[in-house]
């Protein structure tokens with residue numbers, strides 16, 4: 046099946062007389078005939094659902110669909126993108142270990158890595174993603190357990206050279222984890238370029254309708270965990286009578302451990318109704334991504350021609366430094382988020398924001414409706430203009446998430462708002 050077809054048909058195939066739509070199995074628990082059978086479930090000796098903190102039939106169908114969309118062998122849904130990032134790392138890194146992450150990643154992930162993970166004893170080294178492989182190699186230590194990057198970074202809209210990062214990881218016998226939230230598997234499948242694990246905030250394009258927070262971890266099944274660096278996957282787990290994940294589950298070791306050990310202990314698993322709603326977003330993902338891309342390309346082009354705009358960050362804009370990487374990794378389009386800067390101090394950007402009639406002020410991206418955020422008024426409001434510039438954010442920077450409206454209406458809104466600046 047092609048990706049558009051997988052969006053609709055993967056994960057659930059009704060048999061004769063069964064529901065056309067994916068059923069919602071809204072239940073926290075499951076009935077079994079005997080305590081012996083439940084004992085086997087606890088030993089992970091038979092497959093089955095035991096408790097909805099670990100797995101659920103509706104969530105499992107959506108996990109199968111997302112794994113198929115990314116070309117992976119298994120997936121684990123989580124209650125947020127943050128939980129997906131956290132579990133994907135904690136599954137293979139512990140106190141005393143190091144991780145290497147691109148500095149061009151989502152701010153929430155930077156907080157998670159630099160503050161919370163640090164408290165847990167995991168050290169993070171942030172690297173400039175544009176550095177050469179030789180330069181990047183210097184960041185890898187003996188205790189480095191993974192490399193982390195973001196396909197299209199939120200909010201800088203930089204494009205990750207996935208093959209370079211995969212080579213860095215594999216030269217050192219460690220896996221590459223890629224946050225593929227903005228690209229979605231419709232625009233880019235990082236496994237095809239060597240990534241080993243993919244994560245998403247499904248809150249964004251996958252859900253698409255701003256209905257609910259969610260996340261997912263997908264396993265390519267290709268990484269060799271038996272290289273001596275991952276005892277948590279190869280050595281006996283005392284919480285399962287000494288079971289070894291690589292011995293018992295083979296290629297599925299990573300994603301199985303994330304579920305039966307970490308998810309069991311942390312409990313960040315979505316409910317059946319959440320998975321059902323996510324599935325409705327996934328069904329139209331491929332069609333929506335096409336429109337997000339074409340609308341955003343036109344909006345970026347329009348903005349780049351205005352004399353009130355200082356710069357526009359979007360890979361299809363002439364002269365954008367990520368144009369070449371985008372051609373390679375994002376040949377179908379560069380997704381729907383643009384960042385641009387209005388000339389002058391932050392009051393000009395505020396005037397522009399206040400003048401918008403269609404686009405709404407929101408702390409969100411990737412909605413079906415156009416939404417905008419002014420970091421200097423919101424996420425970075427404590428900083429002075431000088432501090433903003435030092436942080437790589439101009440006072441006039443606006444994050445513009447292009448929706449599925451008719452593009453002429455979006456452009457008209459921008460034009461009239463710019464006239465007030």
Ligand SMILES: *Cc1c(COP(=O)(O)O)cnc(C)c1O
Pocket residue numbers: 125126127128151153154195199224226227245246247248249258259260
């Ligand atoms: C939003 C976002 C996250 C965090 O996801 P939540 O669902 O908000 O927890 C992680 N990565 C990227 C790229 C995001 O845009």
